[in-house]
Structure formats: structure tokens, C-alpha cells
Amino acid sequence: MKESNFHDIINQYFKILGEPFTTPAISYDNKYILNHINEFIDNDFFTYQYIPIIDFSEKKLPLLFIMEIKDGKYIIIKNQSGQLTNLTTELAITPQLIESKNLFSFSSHEKKLSEDGIYQSLLNLTPKSSLFSLPLIVFALLLPLYSNLFNSRLVYSESVSSLLYISFIFIFVIGLEFFIKHIIHEQNIKKIKLNIGIFNRYFVNLLKQASCKSASIKIRTTEASILQLWEIKPQIIYDIGLAILFSFCIIGMLGLYSLLLLAYYAGFIFLCLHIRFRSYKNMLRANSLNYEKSAMYYSLEQKKHELYFANNTHFKQYINVKTNEDEKIKLKLNEANHHWMEVIKVNTFLSMIVMYIASYLAIGDGSLSLASVIAVMIINGRLSSSITGAINRLFMVKTHLFHIKSSINQLTTNPRVHFKVNGITTDSVAHFSAKNLTININGKTIINQLDIEAHSGDIIGITGVSGSGKTSLIKALCGTSAHSSGDITINDVNIDEISQCFFAEKVSYHSGVSTFIHGSIRDNFNFHGVFDNSMIIHITKLCCPTLPISKETLDDTLINDVAASTGEKQKLQLALTLLKKPEIIFLDESTSFMASHDALEFLNLMKKEFELDNAIIFFSTHDVGLTPFFTRHIALSSGNVKSINIAQRYNEIIIPKITLG
Numbered sequence: 001m002k003e004s005n006f007h008d009i010i011n012q013y014f015k016i017l018g019e020p021f022t023t024p025a026i027s028y029d030n031k032y033i034l035n036h037i038n039e040f041i042d043n044d045f046f047t048y049q050y051i052p053i054i055d056f057s058e059k060k061l062p063l064l065f066i067m068e069i070k071d072g073k074y075i076i077i078k079n080q081s082g083q084l085t086n087l088t089t090e091l092a093i094t095p096q097l098i099e100s101k102n103l104f105s106f107s108s109h110e111k112k113l114s115e116d117g118i119y120q121s122l123l124n125l126t127p128k129s130s131l132f133s134l135p136l137i138v139f140a141l142l143l144p145l146y147s148n149l150f151n152s153r154l155v156y157s158e159s160v161s162s163l164l165y166i167s168f169i170f171i172f173v174i175g176l177e178f179f180i181k182h183i184i185h186e187q188n189i190k191k192i193k194l195n196i197g198i199f200n201r202y203f204v205n206l207l208k209q210a211s212c213k214s215a216s217i218k219i220r221t222t223e224a225s226i227l228q229l230w231e232i233k234p235q236i237i238y239d240i241g242l243a244i245l246f247s248f249c250i251i252g253m254l255g256l257y258s259l260l261l262l263a264y265y266a267g268f269i270f271l272c273l274h275i276r277f278r279s280y281k282n283m284l285r286a287n288s289l290n291y292e293k294s295a296m297y298y299s300l301e302q303k304k305h306e307l308y309f310a311n312n313t314h315f316k317q318y319i320n321v322k323t324n325e326d327e328k329i330k331l332k333l334n335e336a337n338h339h340w341m342e343v344i345k346v347n348t349f350l351s352m353i354v355m356y357i358a359s360y361l362a363i364g365d366g367s368l369s370l371a372s373v374i375a376v377m378i379i380n381g382r383l384s385s386s387i388t389g390a391i392n393r394l395f396m397v398k399t400h401l402f403h404i405k406s407s408i409n410q411l412t413t414n415p416r417v418h419f420k421v422n423g424i425t426t427d428s429v430a431h432f433s434a435k436n437l438t439i440n441i442n443g444k445t446i447i448n449q450l451d452i453e454a455h456s457g458d459i460i461g462i463t464g465v466s467g468s469g470k471t472s473l474i475k476a477l478c479g480t481s482a483h484s485s486g487d488i489t490i491n492d493v494n495i496d497e498i499s500q501c502f503f504a505e506k507v508s509y510h511s512g513v514s515t516f517i518h519g520s521i522r523d524n525f526n527f528h529g530v531f532d533n534s535m536i537i538h539i540t541k542l543c544c545p546t547l548p549i550s551k552e553t554l555d556d557t558l559i560n561d562v563a564a565s566t567g568e569k570q571k572l573q574l575a576l577t578l579l580k581k582p583e584i585i586f587l588d589e590s591t592s593f594m595a596s597h598d599a600l601e602f603l604n605l606m607k608k609e610f611e612l613d614n615a616i617i618f619f620s621t622h623d624v625g626l627t628p629f630f631t632r633h634i635a636l637s638s639g640n641v642k643s644i645n646i647a648q649r650y651n652e653i654i655i656p657k658i659t660l661g
């Protein structure tokens with residue numbers, strides 16, 4: 001492997017990222033390419049920006065970057081939790097080596113697209129390479145042409161060599177068609193692979209912001225529908241092309257009498273459209289019920305341990321009610337599909353009758369030879385199948401388009417608070433404040449004009465009975481509440497102006513109802529950027545000391561199925577949240593499954609393990625036994641808020657009174 005020149009390395013870089021990239025012409029200089037990189041990327045969902053790397057510390061290095069190894073020669077380096085891997089050559093990469101080199105990368109930012117913009121951009125991703133198969137419709141004439149030759153000439157020839165010679169030519173041409181289609185298919189697969197990567201990256205961001213229920217199901221619906229669409233749309237064009245080609249062949253062979261057959265097909269098309277699209281609404285409802293059913297079974301799976309103790313009669317009644325409408329719709333669809341299939345079967349017979357009548361008249365008129373009847377029959381059969389295929393696929397496209405548009409609408413309606421992509425960032429957090437913080441939910445004031453100040457090392461406990469506003473306050477403080485007002489600042493910068501990457505690097509949030517991602521222990525640590533086996537085992541042992549674990553067992557079982565108590569799993573979830581050593585931490589009932597003494601020990605252990613002495617921690621809990629952990633204490637109660645300094649516990653300092661509904 002060799003170092004690459006600038007143009008090639010840029011191409012390799014974006015190929016690794018999975019971006020549809022066009023290699024710049026040699027005439028473009030390096031500076032122009034870096035500053036106009038989006039001109040070479042065919043992506044409606046993301047823009048890229050050139051980022052020179054000045055800080056060489058582990059936390060500042062991106063996951064993938066380019067290094068100029070010598071004048072005009074470049075390599076690509078992957079950074080995995082500080083472990084640097086050379087993806088271009090065998091040269092070993094050390095921190096000392098990169099400090100003296102020119103390093104740069106490209107940061108991606110999602111475009112602010114409207115609902116229609118997302119919808120249209122997805123349609124634009126349909127592989128254009130499929131259209132190259134359109135000229136191949138001429139190969140569809142091979143079979144009728146061969147049958148016509150065989151019937152009119154070869155069958156009367158006494159030469160076996162003529163039969164073999166002509167047959168070999170046709171076999172060769174068919175092989176050529178297969179080879180060309182294979183190449184086009186391979187290009188389609190590569191394009192769809194790129195497309196689905198772009199789709200997943202963009203729609204994961206939609207998932208973060210979506211406020212609708214079952215957002216994950218909406219995304220899965222969109223993904224399944226757009227995959228079908230990318231495959232079906234080119235096939236419709238191909239079917240229509242075939243129908244036009246075969247119609248011209250019919251006209252050329254039957255002459256004036258072709259009008260009889262074409263008139264039949266005009267009526268047949270109208271009948272097919274009516275029968276197929278009559279079940280359109282039922283199909284939409286059936287698909288909707290199918291996704292609802294999937295959500296129902298998923299929720300039942302989450303409660304599978306409780307199902308052992310559920311009343312069997314009530315359980316069956318619940319399932320029957322949920323599935324009854326589904327079965328009714330399925331019966332209607334089965335009936336509609338039955339009618340559709342019967343029409344296709346009847347058409348096979350009727351079209352042959354009309355074709356034979358037209359052929360009989362054409363032969364009598366002398367415009368068609370008797371030997372060509374077989375060719376006409378084959379063309380007629382292919383014409384029927386192309387018409388029914390196009391109509392059926394149009395029906396499927398219309399259905400998928402509805403699901404895509406409907407899902408995007410629900411995913412983009414009333415999005416959650418979204419942090420700025422190009423906002424302000426800072427190296428360290430020294431001060432946090434909230435002024436005149438008010439929370440109103442459904443017309444009810446939960447928190448009224450609360451002021452909070454916090455500095456490095458502060459641990460602010462928030463306690464109160466259920467419904468007093470602990471969770472609402474935590475969400476308001478971390479900037480994810482849609483029901484709060486007031487000024488929240490970090491280092492005197494308003495939270496609305498702070499960059500999204502700052503929150504990703506410096507801020508952590510954990511809730512008592514937080515869950516693992518679906519996967520193994522390793523999957524969950526990898527999700528949080530930890531790949532080292534010894535580190536994974538060490539952290540897991542701290543949280544689940546009795547769990548038998550080694551590097552060989554990290555992938556064996558799903559993390560939710562490991563032999564650990566609920567409290568131990570909660571410890572592991574909290575540890576995963578703290579892995580990045582955040583400087584601001586929001587915890588909402590994060591020790592709800594631990595006893596007070598156990599929770600105190602574990603919290604102090606995590607502070608030491610992840611070096612969190614200078615972090616600002618906001619911790620809401622119903623467990624007043626955790627007050628020794630706090631440096632300040634906000635007690636939410638009916639009518640006011642109290643701030644208690646732990647060192648002077650019995651001297652209560654009243655901070656601005658708020659009204660609780």
C-alpha cells in the first residue's frame with residue numbers, strides 16, 4: 001500500500017464515510033476542493049465542512065482524519081478511543097508522529113429540511129443506474145423472433161448445423177443480456193447500500209427530535225417503504241417500456257386489425273386500475289394495523305415476566321379486541337386480491353381469443369403469415385404480463401408513498417428542543433445558572449421563577465414527593481423541556497446558543513427509567529466509545545461484582561439477560577452514562593433501585609473512578625437518605641423551595657419562593 005495524492009485520498013475518505021463522492025478533476029487545486037467540498041458530494045441530507053486539526057489531544061481528534069505524511073502524499077487515520085490506526089499504509093501511527101504533521105478532517109451537519117424536502121430527497125435517492133436497463137427491453141423480442149425463425153425456416157431445414165448455429169447466436173445474445181443486467185444490478189446494490197447509510201444517519205437525528213409516539217416504528221416503516229420504492233420505480237418504467245414496445249410490434253404485425261387487440265387492452269387497463277385501487281384504503285389500514293400490532297407485541301415482550309401473573313381471561317380478551325379489526329381488514333384484502341387474481345386468469349384466456357381473432361383476420365388479409373402466429377402469441381402474453389405488472393407495482397408505489405409521507409409528517413411535527421449545530425463551545429465548565437426559571441404544563445405552574453447558581457464541584461440535590469416537579473426541573477435545566485421559560489446559562493452563555501457537540505462531549509443525562517441499547521455488554525460499551533476489553537470488564541465488575549465475566553463472554557448474551565439484579569443493572573447504566581467524564585451531569589432518580597447506603601457508596605465510587613470532583617451534578621431523587629452526597633439541596637414542597645447547605649444542615653436558607661399548583 002502506498003500513500004495517495006490529495007485527490008485520491010479525499011475520494012477514499014468519503015468512500016469510507018459512505019458518501020456518494022465524485023473525485024475532483026486534477027484541474028481543481030487543493031484549497032478549492034477543501035473550501036467547496038460539497039460540490040463533489042451528491043447528498044441532499046448533509047453538508048460537510050473542512051476542519052483543520054490544531055489540538056492533537058485524544059479528545060480533540062475526530063474519528064477519521066487525513067494526515068499529510070510528506071509533501072503531496074496523504075494517509076487516512078482512524079481514531080478509536082485514542083487508538084490510532086493507519087487505514088492507508090503499514091506505517092505505525094504514534095501521538096509523537098502526528099504532532100508534526102498537517103492534519104485535517106471534515107465535519108458533517110444535517111441540513112434543515114422541511115417535511116416536503118425530506119420526502120423529495122428520499123425519492124431523489126432512487127438509483128439512476130436502473131434506467132440503463134431500459135434499452136434492454138429490445139432483448140424481450142428474442143423469444144418471439146427465435147420462435148418465428150424456427151417455425152418459418154428451421155423447422156423446414158434439413159441442416160442440423162443451421163439449427164445449432166442460429167440457436168447458438170440466440171444463446172450468446174441472451175448471455176450478453178444476463179451479463180449487462182448483472183452489472184446494472186451490482187451498481188444498484190452499491191447505490192442502495194450508500195443510500196441506506198445516509199437514510200439511517202439522518203433519521204437517527206429525527207428520532208432524537210421526534211415527539212410522536214412509536215417514532216422508531218415510523219422510521220422502520222419509512223425505511224421499508226423507501227427500499228421497496230427504490231426497487232419498484234425502475235421496474236415500472238421497464239414494464240411501461242415493454243408494453244409500448246410490444247404494442248408497436250402488435251401494430252406492425254397485425255396492421256389495422258391490431259386495433260381490435262389494443263382496444264381490448266384499453267378496457268382491460270381500466271378494469272385493472274378499478275379493481276386494484278379499490279382496496280387501496282384497506283391496504284393502508286392493514287399496514288397501519290400491522291405496525292400497531294408490532295408495537296403491541298413489543299410492549300408485551302417488555303412485560304413478559306408480568307404476563308405469568310396476568311388474568312388469562314382478561315389477557316385473551318385484550319388480544320382478541322386488538323386483533324379483531326386486523327382480521328376483518330385482512331378478509332377484505334384477501335377478497336380484493338382474489339378478484340385481482342381472477343381478472344388476471346380470465347385475461348389470459350380472453351386476450352388469447354381476441355389475439356386469435358385479430359390474427360385470423362390479418363392472415364386472411366395477407367398482412368400476417370401463418371408462421372408468425374406463435375410470435376404474436378408470445379408478444380401478446382408478454383404484453384399482458386407487462387400491463388398487469390405495471391398496474392400492480394403502481395398500486396404498491398402509491399401505498400409506500402403514503403406511508404413515507406405520513407411517517408415523515410409525524411416525525412417532524414412538534415420536534416423536541418434541538419441544540420445548535422454551529423453554536424458556541426468551551427473547553428471547561430466553571431459556572432451554571434438558571435434565572436427566573438418557570439415551568440408550565442397543561443396550564444399548571446409546576447415551578448415559578450426559580451433562581452439557581454452552581455459552580456464546579458457542586459452537587460445539587462432535588463428532592464420532593466411524586467408530582468412536585470423533580471423530573472420537570474431536571475429536563476428544564478438540561479435544556480430539553482418544551483414547557484419551561486427563563487434564562488439558563490453555562491459559563492454565562494445562554495444554553496440556546498451552545499453547540500450540540502458541547503452537550504455530546506461535556507454533558508450527560510441519566511434517568512431511573514433509562515434502558516440499555518439492544519445488544520450485548522460489548523455493544524453497549526461500544527455505543528459509548530469504549531472498545532478495550534479490560535476497561536469493559538473493569539467497569540462491569542465495579543457495578544456487578546458477582547457477575548462471572550471475561551473477554552470471551554462479552555458477546556454471549558444480551559445485556560438485559562445477564563445474571564445481575566435490577567440495582568446492579570442500574571449501576572451499569574449509570575456508569576455507561578459517566579464514561580465520557582462529563583463536566584455537567586443531570587441525574588433523575590438514577591438510584592431508584594438501590595438502597596440509600598448502597599447508592600451513596602456507589603455514587604462516591606463513580607466520582608472517584610471517573611474523576612468527577614469538579615463536575616456540576618444535578619440529582620433529583622425521592623430518597624432523602626442521599627442528602628449527605630449533596631453540597632446543596634433543593635427541596636420541592638407545596639408552596640416553596642428551600643436550599644439547604646449540607647455543612648450547615650440545620651440552618652435553612654430560603655431562596656425565592658415559588659408556587660406549586
